Amino acid sequence: MKTLIFRTIAPTLTAIMVVFSIFVLLRGHNEPGGGFIGGLIAASAIAIYGIAVGVSEVRKALLVDPISMAGFGVFIAALSGLLSLGQSVPYLTGLWGYISIGATKITISTPMVFDIGVYFAVVGTISAVALALEEGEADK
């Protein structure tokens, strides 16, 4: 699949998809979207990049190993639940905080941290699988 057109368009497409995936992730709290769907979009971006430029290039570009990324996601998702330990409420209780920057009030909450964890877990796992499949293709 290393055609000229695809190779030219793929980096742009990947960048747009990754940005869009972060948008979907952050939007997901009260509106359609969320960590899983955002993670899937990001993972497909990585898969597209892999098809265009080859798996080893993608691994270099990712900086971290996909499985480590998935581990990081699971870790912070589990951690977000543990924060409620100090508040004498059960595991995974949502805790909320607000930060005011100028006129906008930004909500920080443990469900969002959880969702970010889900995002990383999904990106890591799915791109690991996709890269493994693409690698098998290249070997032949």
Next chain:
Amino acid sequence: MTEMLMAPFIGMFFASAVYLILSKSVIRMLLGITILGNGVNLLIFTMGRVTREIPPIVPAGLKQPVGDIANPLPQALILTAIVIGFALFTFLLVLGYRAYQELDADNTDNMRLAEPANPPQPPLNY
């Protein structure tokens, strides 16, 4: 009433899934597994009762939804089931692909490495 219409659909999903899973080819079994997963999701959805009520979303400014709302729980269950089913499907897909490459077999009849086709007799004496 809609449940009655859903039932035969779910039945068809299950029937085609069973047909595909009974095949000897791994790729067909994979497709069967996917269809089965979708059939089950549809079943849970139907079991949560199909109604024409509005989505379970609290309108802005209100404290609780107005009037009857659709049951959100089956949707949550299905979402979880889809995610898990997807994860397992990708795993089985990679596994099937690896098996196809390494064992050179898409046919389960040829997969006799773990269980040899003609098992040796146990020794009869000490």
Next chain:
Amino acid sequence: MESSYETALELDLPRAMLERATSAGEWNLILPVVIALMAGALLAMIRHSRGSQVGFSVLAVLAIIAVELDLFFQVLELGPVAMTMGNWLPPFGISFVADTMSVSFALAASLVTLVVLIYFQAEIVPREVRHGFYPLVLLLLAGVTGAFLTGDLFNLYVWFEVMLIASFGLLIIGGRKMQLDAAIKYGFLNFLATTFFLVGLGYMYGLIGTLNMADIALVAGQADPAPMTAVAALFLLAFGMKAAAFPVNAWLPASYHTPDAAVSALFGGLLTKVGVYALLRIMVALMPASRELFDPLLTGIAVLTLILAPMGAIAQTNLRRAIGFLVIGGIGAVFAGISVPNVLGIAGAVFYAFHSMLTMSAFYLVAGLVERVTQATDTRHMGGVYAANSLISILFIVLVFAAAGLPPFLGFWPKMLIVEATISQQDWILMSAVLINSLLTSIAGSRLWAHIFWRPGRDGANSEVPNDHLRELNSTEKRMALSAVCVLVGFIVILGLLPNLLFNAANFSAMDLLNPQSYITSTGIETGTSLTGETQ
């Protein structure tokens, strides 16, 4: 604009949200799972550094064991403990409930994991560490512990799948062709089993509108019995497959012997027992009416499994495959206990499952040692290693006796309870099946023992089947593996000699299962949610 959480606070609170503070004791419920998950995730991040992973994973499992021990004594003293996630009240939130049975199973699971981790040090393969052996083991432990401790049926399904994914990974971790073959069979059949479970869940939700176990226990009796029977049949099929009971056991002997011995031991100790646990919890505690209806079927499964499984073991020449059949035989004994619905039978089933977790993983570990010593996986190519390895031979024969249920080892007591229960029901067929199982298991086991240790020299010397993955252990590694196995076997012997604590625990578990009132009260549900009415 206020967030939705704050708006919710002004609504009908006492019915939906927990208003009292959560005590530290309740946190013990969730901590084992959280520690396992977080440790597994951390290990996945550092899986390229070999040295730190061992110590870290052992520390994590030790922490889990400490928490579970605390929980165990808390439960023995005060009865079941519960915590519902996210500050909701059940049935709205997902409950975690620990009663005696679930905590003792969880404890046995983490103990087995600890021993396996230490054993793995002896036959460590760097490539497998890089491919994530440690994270997968902890993920498996998280799944198993979660399945034991959860009080919600759908959550149980999720933990089943966590466990399944981790076990897939462990099953193929060596990358041998045989493992790929086994993983395909294991994968498809177990995925089917969990899908049947999911179908049952869907029907159950449609029938009674709740999936919280305590809630189900309250309302299951009022539901229409005919569809509930269908649900129970689906559950029986799903958990029977998971537990590898007779007609649906094919995946177990096809897969358990292919990975490393350490992984086999984990599987033999943990996976089937989760199916058994789910059967005990759902058929005995939640749907007693359906269990009664299925009584003849359960007895039939028990009898067939009890007799056919050890016969399979006798017909095997592959050592670990033969042990796989012995694992299935143990499942038959548990089914025999379940099919006798009095305290004796259920206590026997619980006790047997606990014993089987320890004994079967020890058995696989010893088998792994035997394979290393003889450089063969097939008993036809073994023999004459008695003099050089007398300790291994002693461990092996102890485990054979424990598995067969001969006194004074651990397996004797649960079998005694089950036999007593069958006598009290005058179920002579079942009773003789349990006893014949003991006989056949000891024949199969001592046959293996005689072939491996007693028989002079190797017949036909070298194996015609190359066992390329078997690296001979040097003496330090061997000592390490032996000490790990010795600890586990020591446990089995000591618990066999001093079974009082376990007897009490099994009795408590059985009483809790047969009369789930204290289980229900602990979650805080007083009256069950009303059955879902048809929306007109």
